Amino acid sequence: MASYIIRRLLWTIPTLLVISAISFFLMHAVPGGPFAGPDLSHLAPEVIENLNKYYHLDEPVWKQFLDYLWNAVRGDLGPSYLERNRTVNDIIAQHLPVSALLGLCALAVAMAIGIPLGIISAMRQNRAGDYIGMFVAVSGVSVPEMTLGPLLIWIFALRLKILPVAQWGSWQQIILPAFTLGFGSAAILARLTRASMLQVIREDYIRTARAKGLSERRVTVHHALRNALIPVVTVIGPLFAALMTGSMIVEQVFAIPGMGRFFVWSVLNRNYPVIMGTVLLYAVFLIIANLVVDIMYAWLDPRIRYN
Amino acid sequence: MRKYRLVLGILAALLLPALAFSASVNLRMRINPDTLDPTLNYTSDVNFLDKMLFVSLVDFDEEKAMPTPDLAKSWDVSADGKVWTFQLRKDVKWTNGRIVTARDVEYSIKRILDPAVASPLGNKLYMVKGAEAVNTGKSKDMGSVGIKVVDDWTIQFTLNNPLAFFAAQVRVVGYPVPKETVEKYGNKWYEPANIVSNGPYILKEWKPMDRLVFAKNPDYYDAKNVQIDNVTVFIVEDDSTAMSMYEAGQLDTVDVPSGDIDRVNRDPVLSKQARSVGQLISYMIQVNTKLPPMDNPNVRKALAAAIDKESLVKYIAKGGQTPMDTLVPLGCFGAVPKSAGVGIHYDPAAAKEYLRKAGYPDGKGLPPLEFNFNTSEFNRSVAEAIQQMWKKNLGMDVAVKNYEGKVYWDIIVSGKLQYWRMGFAAEVPDADSFLYAIAHTKYGEKNLRWERTDFDALVEKAQVEMNPEKRRQMYQQAEKILVEDEAAIIPLWSYAYVNLTKPSLTRQYSRMMIDSIKNWKVTK
Numbered sequence: 001m002a003s004y005i006i007r008r009l010l011w012t013i014p015t016l017l018v019i020s021a022i023s024f025f026l027m028h029a030v031p032g033g034p035f036a037g038p039d040l041s042h043l044a045p046e047v048i049e050n051l052n053k054y055y056h057l058d059e060p061v062w063k064q065f066l067d068y069l070w071n072a073v074r075g076d077l078g079p080s081y082l083e084r085n086r087t088v089n090d091i092i093a094q095h096l097p098v099s100a101l102l103g104l105c106a107l108a109v110a111m112a113i114g115i116p117l118g119i120i121s122a123m124r125q126n127r128a129g130d131y132i133g134m135f136v137a138v139s140g141v142s143v144p145e146m147t148l149g150p151l152l153i154w155i156f157a158l159r160l161k162i163l164p165v166a167q168w169g170s171w172q173q174i175i176l177p178a179f180t181l182g183f184g185s186a187a188i189l190a191r192l193t194r195a196s197m198l199q200v201i202r203e204d205y206i207r208t209a210r211a212k213g214l215s216e217r218r219v220t221v222h223h224a225l226r227n228a229l230i231p232v233v234t235v236i237g238p239l240f241a242a243l244m245t246g247s248m249i250v251e252q253v254f255a256i257p258g259m260g261r262f263f264v265w266s267v268l269n270r271n272y273p274v275i276m277g278t279v280l281l282y283a284v285f286l287i288i289a290n291l292v293v294d295i296m297y298a299w300l301d302p303r304i305r306y307n
Numbered sequence: 308m309r310k311y312r313l314v315l316g317i318l319a320a321l322l323l324p325a326l327a328f329s330a331s332v333n334l335r336m337r338i339n340p341d342t343l344d345p346t347l348n349y350t351s352d353v354n355f356l357d358k359m360l361f362v363s364l365v366d367f368d369e370e371k372a373m374p375t376p377d378l379a380k381s382w383d384v385s386a387d388g389k390v391w392t393f394q395l396r397k398d399v400k401w402t403n404g405r406i407v408t409a410r411d412v413e414y415s416i417k418r419i420l421d422p423a424v425a426s427p428l429g430n431k432l433y434m435v436k437g438a439e440a441v442n443t444g445k446s447k448d449m450g451s452v453g454i455k456v457v458d459d460w461t462i463q464f465t466l467n468n469p470l471a472f473f474a475a476q477v478r479v480v481g482y483p484v485p486k487e488t489v490e491k492y493g494n495k496w497y498e499p500a501n502i503v504s505n506g507p508y509i510l511k512e513w514k515p516m517d518r519l520v521f522a523k524n525p526d527y528y529d530a531k532n533v534q535i536d537n538v539t540v541f542i543v544e545d546d547s548t549a550m551s552m553y554e555a556g557q558l559d560t561v562d563v564p565s566g567d568i569d570r571v572n573r574d575p576v577l578s579k580q581a582r583s584v585g586q587l588i589s590y591m592i593q594v595n596t597k598l599p600p601m602d603n604p605n606v607r608k609a610l611a612a613a614i615d616k617e618s619l620v621k622y623i624a625k626g627g628q629t630p631m632d633t634l635v636p637l638g639c640f641g642a643v644p645k646s647a648g649v650g651i652h653y654d655p656a657a658a659k660e661y662l663r664k665a666g667y668p669d670g671k672g673l674p675p676l677e678f679n680f681n682t683s684e685f686n687r688s689v690a691e692a693i694q695q696m697w698k699k700n701l702g703m704d705v706a707v708k709n710y711e712g713k714v715y716w717d718i719i720v721s722g723k724l725q726y727w728r729m730g731f732a733a734e735v736p737d738a739d740s741f742l743y744a745i746a747h748t749k750y751g752e753k754n755l756r757w758e759r760t761d762f763d764a765l766v767e768k769a770q771v772e773m774n775p776e777k778r779r780q781m782y783q784q785a786e787k788i789l790v791e792d793e794a795a796i797i798p799l800w801s802y803a804y805v806n807l808t809k810p811s812l813t814r815q816y817s818r819m820m821i822d823s824i825k826n827w828k829v830t831k
Contacts (some may be wrong), residue, residue: 165557168517
């Protein structure tokens with residue numbers, strides 16, 4: 001097992017290298033640059049030339065890439081083209097925790113809603129409870145965040161006036177964005193839990209437990225759930241990574257200073273170092289999340305072993 | 308006696324909170340400021356922040372469309388129009404206690420011109436002697452730049468040519484910055500922990516992408532006229548979210564997204580808080596006069612005459628924009644008054660006639676036409692509306708296609724487009740900023756690819772002419788050539804947007820995106 005983990009970790013290095021190369025060259029291949037564009041106050045060519053020199057954008061792309069890698073392995077992810085007072089490291093340090101917290105809360109929402117919904121649906125299969133549960137699940141994946149977010153703002157902040165409209169800082173301000181972000185994942189977890197439960201409650205040992213005269217509640221919670229949750233638990237890792245890295249729309253709607261919004265901005269503004277830093281960061285998260293999943297899977301199910 | 312004191316005590320306790328009313332206002336901006344350094348800022352959304360923190364040589368009176376004294380209490384210009392001398396106030400203090408002097412101004416100007424600093428404002432000083440050579444690296448001698456500290460309170464600029472509106476131009480580049488702070492902290496000098504400023508407000512807090520918090524600067528030279536004590540600027544990118552924040556009472560003023568304008572006008576409460584704010588920004592169609600069939604002036608005139616600008620503003624743009632047949636927005640010096648009748652007006656019959664004269668009666672025989680715009684919902688709805696007008700009035704089938712913002716400029720410059728939508732704002736409200744900058748055939752943007760040496764001569768002469776009346780005449784003639792004789796540009800309107808402001812806030816509305824928060828007032 002230990003050698004398996006070490007091997008997987010070593011594989012991340014070439015993976016990240018390939019990702020960074022593809023991203024870097026793709027970024028530079030896309031037309032337009034950080035200082036181009038007919039904003040109402042667009043820049044004079046002499047100014048653009050000075051700025052390109054300042055950020056070494058006038059050097060050949062392969063040289064810029066090598067310089068980037070050389071700095072990156074030493075922990076310096078570069079400057080931000082638009083903000084002179086912050087480096088990419090500063091930006092990540094300030095904004096990533098926000099996205100992480102948002103992702104965590106969304107995950108909590110997803111689990112708190114999705115798992116019980118899935119269990120109830122499974123236990124009441126093909127009856128009213130099941131249909132309601134699955135209807136909620138389908139709505140969750142169908143309604144886009146761009147619609148759900150403003151709708152929730154309208155209901156809870158403008159009509160009922162019990163929650164703030166937007167922004168970040170107080171616990172009340174986390175509620176609506178966490179729900180908006182987590183609702184879709186709640187739906188996914190619900191369906192997964194339901195399918196898994198349905199499979200488990202048909203197993204022999206469940207029949208044995210029932211035959212022994214145990215209450216339905218003990219059968220469900222103590223015996224069935226533990227095994228039914230294995231596939232669900234293994235999905236939590238990548239789900240958290242996806243929530244944390246995919247929060248751009250929610251961050252925009254709720255004016256949350258997170259990494260997702262910054263990422264979109266940097267792409268639109270061709271802020272190359274920030275784009276690269278974010279891409280690499282997200283890649284690392286997803287790789288680690290997947291590795292954690294594989295380890296957890298092996299730990300939970302003794303029949304699985306990696307050689 | 309005791310009762311007396313007791314009564315006084317109770318009265319004081321009741322009155323003191325009222326006396327201690329501290330006026331606060333909550334504002335919103337769309338983007339995180341790239342920088343608060345006024346020698347580096349080129350984003351118009353950030354201009355009002357520079358005005359809160361720093362003092363420039365001059366301010367701008369939008370009513371009179373003239374520069375007014377600020378750091379400079381007076382200025383004069385030599386007889387040949389080339390040497391401008393500014394006398395400074397002696398009571399403007401940095402927040403570290405030092406008084407602002409002419410040396411601070413000199414330091415900042417040279418900082419803008421230093422190519423190693425790569426300031427986006429570099430070219431805005433090219434009218435100063437020696438400036439362009441230093442900024443483009445052709446000269447390494449900073450001493451060759453035409454700026455001189457005559458004494459602590461007097462600074463002098465020497466220009467290459469006379470320039471009538473130099474005092475207005477100086478507003479943009481005339482913010483001194485504190486040398487000792489900039490050298491000590493480098494790029495981080497304007498962060499709240501380090502910043503030293505001299506304006507009406509002090510920066511208390513800056514949470515990137517979240518908010519900026521300001522408090523009144525008690526040492527500002529005109530502090531007694533600054534009423535608002537605390538300003539919070541929330542950074543909210545989404546227009547609908549900002550609108551909701553206003554309705555929930557979290558913002559005191561907000562710009563209305565165009566999708567909400569109808570709702571606001573119907574709402575009994577909101578409609579009273581709304582008003583249309585004009586901007587000195589032009590929304591226009593530019594034409595590549597070298598690409599067929601746009602090389603035929605009658606085709607261009609037909610396109611211009613077929614656009615019903617009043618309807619566009621009323622039904623599509625909805626912000627109270629001013630339809631324009633000439634380019635320079637009214638409110639800029641040298642703008643042509645409507646009464647002069649310059650430009651091509653909406654006239655479907657005339658449009659058909661132009662097209663017939665061009666050799667394409669009823670649109671027959673035209674090569675494929677494509678109208679372009681940069682990606683936005685608003686631009687798309689405008690483009691599609693105009694597309695319909697051309698179909699209806701001229702029988703033309705025009706395709707519309709959008710390009711992403713960062714790519715748009717490059718493709719325009721490449722010359723591949725026939726005609727396209729463009730917006731233009733000048734920070735000096737002068738016809739020169741529009742006509743010379745966009746349309747001069749050699750020194751302007753060159754995208755019109757047209758040639759009228761008489762136009763060039765007019766805008767060049769007007770730039771150095773010191774007599775205002777003569778200047779106005781020249782600009783009127785220049786506009787006639789540009790938008791009427793040649794129709795190389797088809798103006799549509801000057802920008803406007805709808806703003807909502809709470810009744811407790813009394814404010815002015817800048818037409819150039821340079822609001823002066825220090826002049827606003829909050830009542831309880």
